[in-house]
Amino acid sequence: MFHYIPSGSDTNMRIERGKPVNKVFIAVRPGLTSLNEIKESVTRMLLELGIRVVDDLSKADVIMAIGGDGTLLKAVHESRGKIPVIGVKNGTYGTLMELNHDNLAEGLKRIVKGDYFVMLVPSVETMGERALNEVLLANQEKGKSMKLELYIEGERMNSFIADGIVAATPIGSWAYSLSLNGPILDPRVNAMILAYIAPWPPSSEIPLNPIVVPEGVEVTISSDSDMMVIPDGVYRGLTVREAVIRLTGEGFMLATLSSDARYFYRRVMGRIRRERR
Numbered sequence: 001m002f003h004y005i006p007s008g009s010d011t012n013m014r015i016e017r018g019k020p021v022n023k024v025f026i027a028v029r030p031g032l033t034s035l036n037e038i039k040e041s042v043t044r045m046l047l048e049l050g051i052r053v054v055d056d057l058s059k060a061d062v063i064m065a066i067g068g069d070g071t072l073l074k075a076v077h078e079s080r081g082k083i084p085v086i087g088v089k090n091g092t093y094g095t096l097m098e099l100n101h102d103n104l105a106e107g108l109k110r111i112v113k114g115d116y117f118v119m120l121v122p123s124v125e126t127m128g129e130r131a132l133n134e135v136l137l138a139n140q141e142k143g144k145s146m147k148l149e150l151y152i153e154g155e156r157m158n159s160f161i162a163d164g165i166v167a168a169t170p171i172g173s174w175a176y177s178l179s180l181n182g183p184i185l186d187p188r189v190n191a192m193i194l195a196y197i198a199p200w201p202p203s204s205e206i207p208l209n210p211i212v213v214p215e216g217v218e219v220t221i222s223s224d225s226d227m228m229v230i231p232d233g234v235y236r237g238l239t240v241r242e243a244v245i246r247l248t249g250e251g252f253m254l255a256t257l258s259s260d261a262r263y264f265y266r267r268v269m270g271r272i273r274r275e276r277r
Contacts, residue, residue: 013119013188014249015259018084020114023052025060025083027075029067038090039066045105049112057083062111062255064088069096069175073232076132076252084118086111086255095174095268098256107257117259122190122215123251124167124231126243131231132252133172137221138164138197138228140239145198146225153217160196161203165221167245168193174268182210187264190215192247215247 024046028035042064043053054060057078063085065075072087073096079085087097088104099107110116123130139146148165150158168177170185173193178184180195195210213219221227222242229238257263 013259013261014121015117015119018111018114018116018118018255019061021051021061021112023054023060025054025057025063027057027063027065027071027078029071029074032067035066035090038088042066042088042104042108045108046112049108051112062086065097066090068094070233072096073132076254077232077234079252081123081130081250081252084253084255086116095272096171096254098254098267103257110257111255117256119187119254119256120249121171121187121251121254122169122247122249124169124172124192124245125248125250126167126231126245127229127238127240129229129231129236129238130248130251131172132169133175133232134166134168134177135245136164136166136176136197136228136230136233137223137243138230139223140226140228144225145200146223146227147203149222150194150211151220151222152211152213154220157211158205158208159203160199160205160208162196162199162208164197164227166193166195166197167219168195169247169251177210180210183212185212186261188261190247190249192217192219192245194219213247215249217246219245221245 063075063083065072066088067090075085089097089100124135145161145163166176170187173185177193177195182193182195191212191214196208199208226239
């Protein structure tokens with residue numbers, strides 16, 4: 001049962017202590033031979049620790065996603081939020097990835113012993129789809145803008161012309177939303193960001209700044225064109241004229257080595273500074 005425990009300040013996160021691990025599923029991006037070496041290394045270390053590496057994801061205690069953020073997102077969706085996922089960085093920034101070359105060996109030992117935490121992170125939910133980072137609503141006719149209307153809790157807030165809109169989670173505030181001048185949300189803040197893609201200011205009734213709404217608040221977006229619903233960068237064929245979106249606490253499970261929210265900032269900023277060198 002997930003509960004709230006102190007996370008380094010006077011606010012809390014949905015988190016529980018991890019359990020000792022016996023079986024691990026390793027997820028890698030198919031076709032990338034550059035990942036074979038690190039996969040073999042992780043497999044060898046797990047076997048030395050007495051852990052079984054299984055081929056069936058549903059039988060794993062923990063999923064290890066090796067690569068970049070895209071690999072972790074795919075693993076999270078395949079787990080359906082029922083199995084903790086932890087990332088092993090082998091890409092560029094990898095802001096979602098918990099382990100890297102520096103802490104891999106120690107991290108694996110801690111996970112095996114149950115010396116880790118599992119966070120239940122919120123997801124954006126719409127039309128039966130869920131996303132860890134964000135849901136993108138974009139015109140089905142690529143390269144064309146559309147007339148959008150925005151309602152919050154049934155109250156009409158704005159009407160404008162744009163190429164699309166992004167609804168992002170706190171974790172997703174470091175991704176697509178950030179490129180749209182969306183704010184960075186602390187992972188302890190359960191709120192959803194609405195950020196606009198290429199909006200045309202003269203068409204708007206109020207300034208087109210990103211909006212932040214609390215968990216559970218329903219946001220309705222209607223369009224004069226068919227909109228593609230794209231969760232975490234994957235289009236599955238769903239097209240709508242109107243979408244109801246909200247942030248829900250029924251999200252996904254991510255494994256982490258620390259329950260202190262400051263650890264999240266140290267990890268993310270450390271990766272960014274290292275890649276900029």
